[in-house]
Amino acid sequence: MKTSEDFKISGTLGFVHAIIDFTSAITIFLCASANNLQPDYVFRNAIIYNSIAFGSQFIFGLISDLSNRARLTMLLGIALAAAGLISAPFTVLPAILLVATGNSLFHVGAGSIVLRINPSKAVHPGVFVAPGAIGLAIGIWFGKQGEWFLLPTVVLLTISFAAAFLISAKIDNVNKPIVTEKRSFPLVSLIVLLLMVSVGIRALGGSMGGSFCLKSTYTPLIIALAAFSGKFMGGFVADRFGWIKSSVIALLFSVVVFKFLPGTAFAFMGIMLFQMTMPVTLAALYNALPLRSGFAFGLACLALVAGTLPTFFPETKPVISIEFFSTAAFIAALCITAALLLLSKRSQGDQRKSL
Numbered sequence: 476m477k478t479s480e481d482f483k484i485s486g487t488l489g490f491v492h493a494i495i496d497f498t499s500a501i502t503i504f505l506c507a508s509a510n511n512l513q514p515d516y517v518f519r520n521a522i523i524y525n526s527i528a529f530g531s532q533f534i535f536g537l538i539s540d541l542s543n544r545a546r547l548t549m550l551l552g553i554a555l556a557a558a559g560l561i562s563a564p565f566t567v568l569p570a571i572l573l574v575a576t577g578n579s580l581f582h583v584g585a586g587s588i589v590l591r592i593n594p595s596k597a598v599h600p601g602v603f604v605a606p607g608a609i610g611l612a613i614g615i616w617f618g619k620q621g622e623w624f625l626l627p628t629v630v631l632l633t634i635s636f637a638a639a640f641l642i643s644a645k646i647d648n649v650n651k652p653i654v655t656e657k658r659s660f661p662l663v664s665l666i667v668l669l670l671m672v673s674v675g676i677r678a679l680g681g682s683m684g685g686s687f688c689l690k691s692t693y694t695p696l697i698i699a700l701a702a703f704s705g706k707f708m709g710g711f712v713a714d715r716f717g718w719i720k721s722s723v724i725a726l727l728f729s730v731v732v733f734k735f736l737p738g739t740a741f742a743f744m745g746i747m748l749f750q751m752t753m754p755v756t757l758a759a760l761y762n763a764l765p766l767r768s769g770f771a772f773g774l775a776c777l778a779l780v781a782g783t784l785p786t787f788f789p790e791t792k793p794v795i796s797i798e799f800f801s802t803a804a805f806i807a808a809l810c811i812t813a814a815l816l817l818l819s820k821r822s823q824g825d826q827r828k829s830l
Contacts, residue, residue, distance in 0.1 A: 480645070481592050485599040487642040488549075488585045491635040492603060493610030495556055495581050499524065500614025501628055502560045502574040509564040520571050522787065527575035528582075529780035536583035536769030545769060546643045549584025552577045553639060557632045560625070585639070586772035588646050590761040597718060601710030601754030605703045612699030662817065666763045669814035670756050671778035676807040677756075678782030680729075680749055680800055701743040705750030710758075718755045719815050725751040726808040730801045737797065749804070752811060759811075762818055 503524060507517045539548040559574030589603040617624065691697075705725075713721040725748045732745035760771040 481599060482602065484592060484642055484645070485589050485602040487638050488589060489603045489606040491553070491581070491639050492585065493606035494631050494635045495553065495578055496607045496610035497614040498556050498560050498628055498632060499528065499574050499578050500611055500618055501624065502556075502563045502570055504615075504618030505560070505563040505625065506567045506570050510567050512567065516567075518787075520567065522784075523568075524571055524575045524578075525780055525784065525787075527572065528578040529776045529783075531576070531579045531773075532583045532776040533770055533773030535579055536587065536771070536773030537767065539583055539587060539769040540767045545584045545587040546646055547584070548580050548769070549588065549639060549643065550636065552579065552581030552584055553632060553636045555580065557629065557636075560628060560632070564625075582776060583769040583773050586757075587769035588643060590757065590768040590772060591646075594758070594762055594765065596710070597713045597754040597758040598710035599754075600757035601706050601708070604753060604757070605706035608699045608702040608706065612696050616696060663763055666814045666817050667760065667774065669810045669817075670760050670763070671774060673752065673807045673810040673814070674756050674775050674778035675782035676803045676810070677749065677752060678779045679785065680803045680807070682783050682786040683800055683803075697743055698746055701746040702750045705747035706753045708747075709751035710754035712751065713755045718759070719812055722752045722755050722811050722815075723808045725749070726804045726811075730804045733797055733800055752807070755815075756811060759815060759818055763814075 503517070503520055506512065506520060512520070535548065539545050555577030556574050557577070559570045559572075559577055562573060563570040585603065586600075589599050592599045709721070709725070712725075715721075729745045729748035732741055732748065736742055736745075757772065757775055760775055761768055764771045764774075
């Protein structure tokens with residue numbers, strides 16, 4: 476497949492990703508407003524949503540892989556997200572379950588397609604995942620302002636469905652994994668475990684990083700923009716300078732920024748640097764599980780929700796410190812380095828060069 480066609484797929488699905496995450500946030504707030512929910516119920520709904528939207532992806536991803544229905548999984552996810560949004564003014568739990576399941580299905584379906592574009596490149600997972608941070612932040616922003624934009628969001632979802640349907644019509648041309656050797660189960664398990672620990676720590680650190688940033692009305696949006704930039708650029712940088720080198724340098728420099736420049740505008744750069752490893756971990760998980768692209772993507776999201784959920788609770792605030800963050804970043808760097816070294820020893824020549 477030509478490079479331009481590669482980016483058409485990852486870029487288009489990245490746009491749809493932003494719309495799906497925007498829809499999810501709007502649905503949660505619409506449920507709260509239309510049904511006069513108290514804050515504790517809104518919090519409960521957010522926990523339910525995150526647990527299903529991210530915690531179920533590895534299951535749906537495996538089903539998608541076994542049935543070879545990534546495209547159908549993705550399109551069904553968009554349809555369910557739309558159903559959740561439309562039903563939000565009339566019901567709460569069903570709407571949350573619909574939009575969470577839809578989000579999960581979309582992620583593993585589209586993620587599976589994107590990971591298979593070019594297994595030796597980290598750029599496409601980054602292009603696909605990065606816009607989600609923007610979509611979610613804008614959705615939360617409008618939600619808190621009391622703006623629902625129900626009809627415009629339905630229109631955006633319709634456009635997204637059409638775009639995903641058309642661009643995924645060419646997925647038969649996407650490079651399929653060519654497995655020339657079998658890795659031992661213990662080795663694959665160790666690589667996957669190390670990568671998942673790295674993802675979980677990145678999620679925890681990314682959530683904590685906002686505590687060290689300059690506080691203003693627009694801080695959540697700036698943090699989202701920093702996360703977007705890190706995820707988007709991370710794949711380009713990793714493919715250019717090497718997966719291990721770029722990941723370790725990005726994580727360690729993020730610690731330096733937070734250590735010496737907390738509470739300043741430069742701290743947002745720390746968020747960006749910390750998120751730059753995301754495309755590498757996704758691509759590496761797929762290289763470890765080349766026949767299970769949806770499952771690999773789902774495992775990354777399972778680690779993501781495991782790392783993020785603790786920050787939802789006030790009991791975790793006392794542990795938020797630069798020392799804790801620094802330790803987490805060092806552990807993440809060690810895990811991703813070890814995983815990539817183990818992966819490179821058993822990879823094909825073209826994949827080994829990427830590391």
